[in-house]
Amino acid sequence: MQLKSFYxxxxxxxxxxxxxxxxxxxxxxxxxxxxxxDAASFPNYSILxxxxxxSVLVYRIPVDDVLRKSTEGIFxxxxxxxxxxxxxxxxxxxxxxxxxxxxxxSGAHDLIxxxxxxxxxxxxxxxxIDLTDVYRNLxxxxxxxxxxxxxxxxxxxxxxxxxxxxxxxxxxxPDQLFNLRCFVSSRIDSFYVSCYYRNFPLAMxxxxxxxxxxxxxxxxxxxxxxxxxxxxxxxxxYGFLLFKLNKNDRNGYTLFVMPENFPxxxxxSPLIESTRYITTAKEHLExxxxxxxxxxxxxxxxxxxxxxNNAKALIRxxxxxxxxxxxxxxxxxxxxxxxxxxxYIIFGEPQSVYRSNDSEQWTYSTMLNSSDVVFSFKRVGxxxxxxxxxxxxxxxxxxxxxxxxxxxxQGRAVNLKE
Numbered sequence: 138m139q140l141k142s143f144y145x146x147x148x149x150x151x152x153x154x155x156x157x158x159x160x161x162x163x164x165x166x167x168x169x170x171x172x173x174x175d176a177a178s179f180p181n182y183s184i185l186x187x188x189x190x191x192s193v194l195v196y197r198i199p200v201d202d203v204l205r206k207s208t209e210g211i212f213x214x215x216x217x218x219x220x221x222x223x224x225x226x227x228x229x230x231x232x233x234x235x236x237x238x239x240x241x242x243s244g245a246h247d248l249i250x251x252x253x254x255x256x257x258x259x260x261x262x263x264x265x266i267d268l269t270d271v272y273r274n275l276x277x278x279x280x281x282x283x284x285x286x287x288x289x290x291x292x293x294x295x296x297x298x299x300x301x302x303x304x305x306x307x308x309x310x311p312d313q314l315f316n317l318r319c320f321v322s323s324r325i326d327s328f329y330v331s332c333y334y335r336n337f338p339l340a341m342x343x344x345x346x347x348x349x350x351x352x353x354x355x356x357x358x359x360x361x362x363x364x365x366x367x368x369x370x371x372x373x374x375y376g377f378l379l380f381k382l383n384k385n386d387r388n389g390y391t392l393f394v395m396p397e398n399f400p401x402x403x404x405x406s407p408l409i410e411s412t413r414y415i416t417t418a419k420e421h422l423e424x425x426x427x428x429x430x431x432x433x434x435x436x437x438x439x440x441x442x443x444x445x446n447n448a449k450a451l452i453r454x455x456x457x458x459x460x461x462x463x464x465x466x467x468x469x470x471x472x473x474x475x476x477x478x479x480x481y482i483i484f485g486e487p488q489s490v491y492r493s494n495d496s497e498q499w500t501y502s503t504m505l506n507s508s509d510v511v512f513s514f515k516r517v518g519x520x521x522x523x524x525x526x527x528x529x530x531x532x533x534x535x536x537x538x539x540x541x542x543x544x545x546x547q548g549r550a551v552n553l554k555e
Contacts, residue, residue, distance in 0.1 A: 162263055162280060163226040167490040169277065171465065171481060179464075180268060181305035182281050184292045185251075187320050189258040192285065192292075194220060194266070197305050198248040200241045204272040214241035215271040222254055222283065223263045225494045232262060238271075249302075260285050280492065282523055289382040291523075294319050294390035299368075307390070308467075309372070310397040316368040317380060317390065327363050329384045331356035333521075334376035337470040339413060340479040343512065343528055344535035352519065354387075377469060377521060391521040393467070400463030400472065402456065405430035411459045411473045412437070414483055415545045442548045454550040458482045468522035476528035480512050483541050485552030487512075497526060501537075501552070510537045 181197040196218070203214035221234040233255045239248055256262065262283045269276040284292055296304045299314035309315050319325050334357050341347050356379075362370065372378070372394045381389035402408055409424045412434070416424065420437065427433035435448075442448030462478035463471055472478045480499065487499040495516040502509045512534075514526035541551045 161227050161229055162223060162265060163491060163493045165265075165278070165280075165491070167280070167492060168487050170279065171461070171486045171490065180266075180279065182264075182266060182279060183303075183305050184264075184281060184283050185295050185320060186256070186285050186293050187253075188322070190255060191253055192256040192283065194252045194254060194264065194281075195303055195305070196248065196250060196252070198239075198268065200245050200248055203241045203270050205241065205243055206272050212243045215239065216241060216248070217267075217269040217271055218252075219267045219269075220252065220254065221265045222256065223265065225261070226263055226280075226492055227494065232256065232260075256283065256285055258285055259287070284523065287388070288321050289319070289386060290388045291390050293321055294380070296390075296392070308393045308395050308399060310399070311373050311375070311394060312371050314368065314371065315392075317364075317392070319364070319382065319390075321382070325364055325382060327361050328367070328380045328382070328389075329386075330360050330362060331379040331381070332358045332360075332376060333378070333469075334358075334374055337474060339410075339474040340476045340528070341530075342534075342538050343476075343480065343530055344532050344538060346530055354520075379521065388520045391469070395471075400460050400467070402459060402463070402473075405434060408456070409434055411482075412455070414479060415441075415455075415542050441546060447548055451545075451548065451550060454553060455482070455545075458485070466524065466526075468525035469519065475526070477514060477526055480528070483538070483545070483551060484510075485550070486554065510534070 180199070183195045185193045185195060187193055198216070198218075200214065200216070203216060205212040205214040216239040217236060218239070219234070219236045222232040224230065224232065235252065235254065237252060241248070254264075260283075262285075264281040264283055265278060266281060267276055267278045284290060291307075295318045296307055296309075297316040297318065298304055299316075301316070304315070317328070319328075357376075372392075375394050375396065377391050377393045379389050379391050396402075396404075396407070402411060406425070409421070409430060412424075413421055416437070424430065424433050424437060438448040438452050439445065442451050459473045459478075459482055462473045462475070462481050466472035466475045466478045466481070468475060473482060477497070477499075484501055488502045489498075489500045491498045497514045497516075499512045499514070500509055501511075513529045515529060516523075517525040517527050519525055544551050
């Protein structure tokens with residue numbers, strides 16, 4: 138099966154293969170990735186495995202903020218993308234690498250295209266992607282997990298919109314047209330689809346022990362669909378669907394059906410729900426039962442902020458964090474409901490974030506004039522998402538939690554960046 142061609146605004150490609158060992162990825166501080174102020178220019182990356190030896194990094198890079206310089210009357214910018222494929226976060230040997238230079242024309246808004254790299258079947262790895270605005274001398278980097286451990290898992294699938302352009306997330310809206318293709322060597326005539334429509338609770342406070350919840354893999358419904366009929370499929374209910382090559386497979390491609398505009402939340406009920414971390418049980422029930430939820434929510438923030446201007450500032454800060462949590466931490470449930478989403482919303486951006494193959498560690502070092510607070514998250518293996526992390530809960534978080542919630546309740550955002 139051929140990989141669909143993309144719109145590409147790329148000039149002067151240059152691939153430089155490198156084999157020298159570098160520092161381990163688990164020593165890189167990832168806190169800058171959680172800065173929602175840069176979300177508008179956040180690059181989108183996804184992985185497709187197109188055959189047994191080759192994989193593809195698909196990118197969409199916003200370039201509105203790229204610095205352009207005039208050369209003979211023509212204003213252009215220049216970006217450099219360097220990638221390196223590692224076995225894992227605690228490894229130093231590079232499996233493949235390369236560098237591409239992009240020339241950015243004055244009217245360009247996005248760079249859209251793909252870059253091939255070598256990766257053998259059955260391997261698992263991590264791509265480090267460094268993106269540099271050359272004229273600004275400004276760089277940022279991302280890590281993307283790459284899983285080629287078995288045929289038919291998520292990165293063998295490509296999701297396309299109704300115009301046949303590849304999508305950079307596995308989220309669609311109700312009644313939105315889409316197409317799903319699987320890049321495997323054998324012919325695939327149909328998908329087995331398991332449907333899950335469940336209302337998952339939000340995360341508990343970090344000091345409260347949670348019961349071990351056993352996720353029932355029994356779907357709420359299921360069906361089989363021919364691969365050439367997927368483009369006519371319209372989904373009406375919120376939830377997620379697991380597309381598999383074989384009925385008894387555990388893994389496949391998970392498609393999430395979310396409210397329109399997700400990760401943005403802009404209707405009253407979900408806005409109230411996402412404020413649950415700083416409301417009392419009584420306040421939450423009253424807000425949800427109100428006949429005019431928007432007015433009730435406005436009044437809540439006004440009472441917290443003390444005046445209109447401060448209330449608006451709190452609303453902007455709180456829901457920006459909610460939105461970015463949805464963008465960064467969504468797994469089989471909305472990002473704001475996850476453990477990492479909860480911590481990010483209440484405590485803000487950590488001073489340091491370090492990731493290993495199966496864990497993350499967040500450190501807040503200047504919060505509330507207290508000693509360092511370190512949150513440790515463990516990756517949870519599930520067939521629906523590789524972005525599922527569970528907080529290792531500890532009683533000593535209780536004081537920091539209540540102090541932070543109380544600061545919000547007094548009209549001051551915790552860890553507000555100037």
